[in-house]
Amino acid sequence: MSVSLLIFTDKVIVVNLLKHSAYQFQIRHRSTQAQNPLWSKWSPVLMVPAELEHEPEVNIKTKVVNGTREVALTWKPMPHAAAVGGVTYWLEDTQSSHGCPCKRTKTSRHHNNTVIYVSYSAVNISLTARNAVGYSPSALIEVPAIPAADLKTCDNMTLDEKLNKKTCKQWYELRDQDSRPQNVITLASKKKKERERVKKKMQDYVRYLHFEHTCDNEKPRTVKMCLFYKKEGAPQREPQVFAAINDAHNSAILSWKATASEHQRGFRTHYSLCSMKISSQEGQEECRNISASLTKYHLENLAPGAKYNISLAAVTRAGEGPKAIISIYTQPEKQMNVWLSFGLLIAFFLGTTMCTVILKRIKNKIFPPVPKPVIPDFNLFQPENQEILEGKEEVNDLTLLQLHPKVKSVPEDAGETTTLRGEWDHGSDKDMENERGDSRMSGGTSDESPGSTDQALRSSREGEITDLEQVDNEIAMLIYRNGLVFDVKVD
Numbered sequence: 001m002s003v004s005l006l007i008f009t010d011k012v013i014v015v016n017l018l019k020h021s022a023y024q025f026q027i028r029h030r031s032t033q034a035q036n037p038l039w040s041k042w043s044p045v046l047m048v049p050a051e052l053e054h055e056p057e058v059n060i061k062t063k064v065v066n067g068t069r070e071v072a073l074t075w076k077p078m079p080h081a082a083a084v085g086g087v088t089y090w091l092e093d094t095q096s097s098h099g100c101p102c103k104r105t106k107t108s109r110h111h112n113n114t115v116i117y118v119s120y121s122a123v124n125i126s127l128t129a130r131n132a133v134g135y136s137p138s139a140l141i142e143v144p145a146i147p148a149a150d151l152k153t154c155d156n157m158t159l160d161e162k163l164n165k166k167t168c169k170q171w172y173e174l175r176d177q178d179s180r181p182q183n184v185i186t187l188a189s190k191k192k193k194e195r196e197r198v199k200k201k202m203q204d205y206v207r208y209l210h211f212e213h214t215c216d217n218e219k220p221r222t223v224k225m226c227l228f229y230k231k232e233g234a235p236q237r238e239p240q241v242f243a244a245i246n247d248a249h250n251s252a253i254l255s256w257k258a259t260a261s262e263h264q265r266g267f268r269t270h271y272s273l274c275s276m277k278i279s280s281q282e283g284q285e286e287c288r289n290i291s292a293s294l295t296k297y298h299l300e301n302l303a304p305g306a307k308y309n310i311s312l313a314a315v316t317r318a319g320e321g322p323k324a325i326i327s328i329y330t331q332p333e334k335q336m337n338v339w340l341s342f343g344l345l346i347a348f349f350l351g352t353t354m355c356t357v358i359l360k361r362i363k364n365k366i367f368p369p370v371p372k373p374v375i376p377d378f379n380l381f382q383p384e385n386q387e388i389l390e391g392k393e394e395v396n397d398l399t400l401l402q403l404h405p406k407v408k409s410v411p412e413d414a415g416e417t418t419t420l421r422g423e424w425d426h427g428s429d430k431d432m433e434n435e436r437g438d439s440r441m442s443g444g445t446s447d448e449s450p451g452s453t454d455q456a457l458r459s460s461r462e463g464e465i466t467d468l469e470q471v472d473n474e475i476a477m478l479i480y481r482n483g484l485v486f487d488v489k490v491d
Helices: 192-201 338-366 421-442 450-476
Strands: 023-025 046-048 058-065 068-075 088-093 105-109 113-118 123-130 139-143 167-173 184-187 207-216 219-229 240-247 252-257 268-278 286-291 296-299 307-316 319-329 478-481 484-487
Touching: 058 139, 068 123, 068 139, 068 219, 088 113, 113 219, 184 192, 240 319, 252 307, 268 296, 268 319
Parallel strands: none
Antiparallel strands: 023 046, 058 068, 068 113, 088 105, 088 123, 123 139, 167 184, 167 207, 207 219, 240 252, 252 296, 268 286, 268 307, 307 319, 478 484
């Protein structure tokens, strides 16, 4: 877009230009007094960039190296329309290698990255872009102080120590555990008036984080860190949120929150914990000192079923602060009920028995038992003693009859194999007696002599015994027991 203007003064304002666009301007002039004036040559091109509306977007990376922090800063370039004609960046910090070790410095950069070195204390860094039109808003970067665990206390001679040319001291006011550069007091001169100014500026009962820096190879390095009070006092407030979180029959767990630093007013050396039993008689208070770093404590050796008043107070080197007081009740000591124990024992045995039965059933279903053949022990039938069968009988009136040798006086049911051996023995004895009775009743008187009678009886008895042994041998070959028939061979 080309615009021509007639200007009769040495100043002109061009309006209605696009906000995010850059423009090129040239100017020429001619005389207003001559009758036929000529135009001069065009002036060199004047570049007019767009305005810098936004602050630079900065990324920061820090690395600790032997008491010094290396801070690498990078930022995005400005938009092309705003960068026409070139952009300059102004970097300002509260301490850097250019103002070793504690002086505020301001430098310019034409590129979009830089590296500075700072100490362990907090640092404020600001970055501003500038072009032919004006300045951009400043980007503020806060580099916090390095937190140090278990910081020691400074001695009282810190303010009176003399400084050399390459040493400075800083005190950051700590309120709510914060150390911001706005609340910093710097001592960089060894003059006595400067030390007196710092003493007047520092407040009593306020905690400060003290740094001592030195300049080493044009880089600030921190050589000392500690906590400092210009003047100490006793705490103004008691520990907060003091409570018993667990009560037992002979102990209690206590918890609390430490007093804020602005109310502590000095270095806390320890806590004073006191307990007193409340009873009909006046109890004696027992006190103990516990560590200043604790926020929880297990109070032991209490009486069961009693009431106690517990107090807790923070103690500094200047004295003891207000006490936080609570009342606790210890639980009565529990005694086991005998019937309850007996019932639990019975329940245990019943449960064990039921579990055993259930497990056996499950086992039988999963792994059924394998049946085994039952082979009972048995003994072959042995005939009774021969001496019993050979017993003599007295015959008074005897009639001799002719005996047939082939006749066997064995009962008809001797051939049955389904009777038990015991029943067979009993039947055999009865048959023998019946046969004897029949032989006595069948005859009358005989003319033969008693000797022949005895001989005949003996022979008949031997025949009967032989027949019985034969029957026994046949019966012994088949034995029935427990519903099974076994074939037994007898030699």
